[in-house]
Amino acid sequence: VIYLKSDIGKNTGDIYSYSGDKNIKLSNAANAMKIENSKDIVILKKYDDSSSVITADYYVIDDDGEELVSENIDVGTFVMNSFGDSAYISESDNSKTLFVYSDGKSQQIDSDVIEIMLFN
Numbered sequence: 001v002i003y004l005k006s007d008i009g010k011n012t013g014d015i016y017s018y019s020g021d022k023n024i025k026l027s028n029a030a031n032a033m034k035i036e037n038s039k040d041i042v043i044l045k046k047y048d049d050s051s052s053v054i055t056a057d058y059y060v061i062d063d064d065g066e067e068l069v070s071e072n073i074d075v076g077t078f079v080m081n082s083f084g085d086s087a088y089i090s091e092s093d094n095s096k097t098l099f100v101y102s103d104g105k106s107q108q109i110d111s112d113v114i115e116i117m118l119f120n
Contacts, residue, residue, distance in 0.1 A: 001017070001018045002015065002016070002017050002018075002026070002033075002035070002041060003015070003016055003018070004016075004030060004032075004033050007029075011031060011047065012028075012029045012030060012031055012045075013030055014027065014028045014029075014030065015027040015028075015030050015033055015041065015043060015061070026041070026061050026066070027041075027043055027059070027061060027066050029045055029046075030043045030044070030045055031044050031045055031046070031047040031056060032044040032047075032056075034080075040060055040061065040062045040084065041060065041061040041062075042058070042059070042060055042080075042086070043058075043059040043060070043061060043066070044056040044057070044058060044059075044073075044075065044078075045057045045059060047075070053074050053076070053091065054074070054075045054076060055072045055073060055074060055075060055091060056072075056073060056075050057070070057071045057072065057073070058070045058071075058073050058078070058086075058088065058101075060101075060104075062104070069101055069106050070088065070090050070099060070101075070106055071090070071092075072090055072091050072092055073088045073089065073090050073091070074088065074089045074090070074091055074096070077089040077115065077116050079116055079119045080119075081119055081120055083102075085100065085101060085102040085103075085119075086100070086101045086102075087099070087100050087101075087109075087116050087119045088101070088116075089113055089114075089115075089116065095111055095112065096111070096112060096113050096114060097109075097110070097111045097113065098110045098111075098113040098116070
């Protein structure tokens with residue numbers, strides 16, 4: 001079981017794994033999580049909902065531990081396909097850049113993108 005345990009009074013929590021005999025803390029200060037494929041975990045941290053676009057930092061936990069994939073992604077654009085690959089728009093310096101994350105690597109696709117219509 002992998003679960004997100006709330007920090008009392010905060011909008012964040014810690015992510016744990018339970019394997020039948022003990023709880024193992026995998027990450028802290030997470031706002032949301034989901035399974036990327038059968039084993040990797042997507043974590044969103046540092047939610048910022050102070051403007052019209054909700055942003056967060058995108059992390060992945062895999063066999064090697066926690067890794068930052070991208071900062072300041074537009075949470076509303078984050079999509080995953082059935083293979084566990086993801087596409088998202090990252091915002092920086094008033095520019096919106098489309099990225100695809102696959103096989104442990106993030107690749108920049110294009111800039112000034114405002115919406116992801118389809119991701120297979």
